[in-house]
Amino acid sequence: MSLPLISAPVQGVWVLRTPRSAYVLSLGGQDVPLAAHWGAPVDDEAAIALAKVPFDAPRGSWESHLDGREEYPSDSGMRFTEPALALRFPDDGRTVRWVFGTAEIDGGHLRLRYTEQTRPLRLTLHYRVGERHDVVERWAELRTDVPVEVVRADSAAWCLPPREGTRLSTLHGRWGADSRLERTALPDGTLRLGSRRTTTSPMHNPWFAVDDGAATETHGEVWSAALAWSGTWRADVQRLPNGRVVANLGAGHESPVARLRAGTTYEAPKSCGLWTDGGFGAASRAWHDYVRGAVLPHGEELRPVLYNSWEATGFRLDEANQMALAERAAALGCELFVMDDGWFGNRVSDNAGLGDWQPNTDRFPDGLGPLVKRVHELGMRFGIWVEPEMVNPDSDLYRAHPDWVYHSPGYPRDELRNQLVLDVGRPEVAAWMHGWLDRLLSEYDIAFVKWDMNRPVTDPGPYGDLLWSSRHALNLYAVLDRLRHDHPHVRFESCASGGGRVDLGILARTDQVWPSDNTDASDRLHIQEGFSQLYPSRAMTAWVTDAPNFLTGNRLPLRFRFHVAMAGVLGIGGDLPRWTLEDQTEAAALIAQYKRIRPIVQQGSLHRLRSPRTSPAPALAYLSADGTEAAVFQFLDGHRYGEPAPPARLPFLPPGTWQDADTGTGYASAFLAAHGLDAGLFRNHDSAVTHLRRVA
Ligand code: GLA
Secondary structure (H helix, E strand, C coil): CCCCCEECCCCCEEEEEECCEEEEEEECHHHCEEEEEEECCCCHHHHHHHHCCCCCCCCCCCCCCCCCCECCCECCCCCCCCCCEEEECCCCCCCCCEEEEEEEEECCEEEEEEEECCCCEEEEEEEECCCCCCEEEEEEEEEECCCEEEEEECCEEEEECCCCCCEEEEEEEECCEEEEEEEEECCCEEEEEEECECECCCCEEEEEEEECCCCCCCCCCEEEEEECCCCCEEEEEEECCCCCEEEEEEECCCCCCEEECCCEEEECCCEEEEEECCHHHHHHHHHHHHHHHHHCCCCCCCCCCEEECHHHHHHHCCHHHHHHHHHHHHHHCCCEEEECCCCECCCCCCCECCCCCCECCCCCCCCCHHHHHHHHHCCCEEEEEECCCEECCECHHHHHCHHHECCCCCCCCCCECCEEEECCCCHHHHHHHHHHHHHHHHHCCCCEEEECCCCCCCCCHHHHHHHHHHHHHHHHHHHHHHHHHHCCCCEEEECECEECCCCHHHHCCCCEECCECCCCHHHHHHHHHHHCCCCCHHHEEEEECCCCCCCCCCCCCHHHHHHHHCCCEEEECCCHHHCCHHHHHHHHHHHHHHHHHHHHHHHCEEEEEECCCCCCCCEEEEECCCCCEEEEEEECCCCCCCCCCCCECCCCCCCCEEEECCCCCEEEHHHHHHCCECCCCCCCCCEEEEEEEECC
């Protein structure tokens, strides 16, 4: 008989179970909730023993035995870590002491309910697990009957069990250089990751992983956590004097994160924690399962091969050139045609037009109808670019409603990319935004919306810090949720100058994301490796664009550019009328190959074989969900001397005979595990994608 998702084997001990892990917490002295175990599965007996492990004895009077063990530390009482919860009351008091009330177990959901000892305040700690993934979801909820300033209310403090070493993995970046993986020894003290840029930002992705310093792609324990939130955020990863590691993760960067009136509630966004054995590879596969199975609205759906016009026509688009692109795209095998920026208002450059969401009449004299119709005739779906949260001062919208943007009266309105941010929290602005999007999606048969967001808020106006912590993100979510509800066939892509809004919060209401404006295939190998730590290929749009690359100037072979993009949701972004006949023929064949391996790539499990960070011969593979097919990607990048690339070893293949689906060559799985698949690469930027099928 399988054990329940959550059990309480004795008073004050709770065991949360996922298919391959367990999380145990207990009620300590003075009702303090304590972390007892986060790791391999345990039965109730072991869980009880783990909950009884005594505190590390403080070595002197300057330490607290709670530090590094406490599930939700505040900033009052005998504790010295960064607080997950910090409150200020009108009498300047800050002390809280939480009295345990009840524990409610509802399937996979545990609620620990507390009341404050003297003030009319309630705190609920939420924990949730599911049968089909290994993630523990945690968040906190505060209900008050007195006014209170919430300086900090994190979603969770994640306490890690003591290990000999502590290494931190993060994803950092900037525009054009998103999701770069960094692994570094964690120093004593607090390492703060986060964003104070209104939105998630490419500077850090709200994710980190900790291991003992010895984990590899295939071996070792990895603890990781992510925040399901698209506003500003903060992670305080702390290595304490006692050697323990605790990481607080929550919304908001500066304080306060909320000012609550009596009778109101603050609910922190979900934080998701994952323990895995089996190295960074196993951690990523577990995250991918979770994102596809429990986060994305249609995670099981295969995404079409799309064409996007941005790099081809930029702001020079019109009906004729979009039709010409659509015709070429359809001939290559694209399934979705996405018209990017420049179709509306006076949007002939980034100086004007944002806010005026009517088709530009010079460019589309009869509206979008003829183009949409042509795209459909060509057998593709139609998609469109929008940037609804923004306005150019040079627009009819701004001239009519200059007060609709975030600003402080009397101060200059700082423009970035010549644009300002609309206060989507104002009911009339939200109504306007929803109204035109709703009309656009109702008037035209649109299957896909690329929702962009190209600058942060720099002046919060009257909302102060609260804007950064919640106002913008929550209102964005509300508009997206409503549009999805009313237009269930429309799919959305999240973009913020590339990967500036990639997180588990936005992925719950979008279908894929644009990971970076950098489309250089060599750089993309790195960006995609970082992205894949947490997010599945199913959500990763990847375009093949022109050579030389607009950003790096690199001239990479078409095949290499394709092979890199085929590791995600393939898209084409090149100026197709300029592609030679030879390029078009090769592209059509590669798109056809992609369609054959698409279910393996989008729904299979990823094995990173050689990292672009450490090898000039990066390689990765996907194994299909049923274990009968694999797609193996091999590249040479930064390679010298014409040395042949080492074969990619495939020890994860289920035993049997495997056959190259294109050439018919057969291999024993033992051979592929021991020797590997030799793709015969020896020139820099050679690449290969091999489709394997198990035949016996
Ligand atoms: C941002 C996006 C690009 C493109 C442009 C259009 O930079 O990341 O993909 O859509 O805006 O202005």
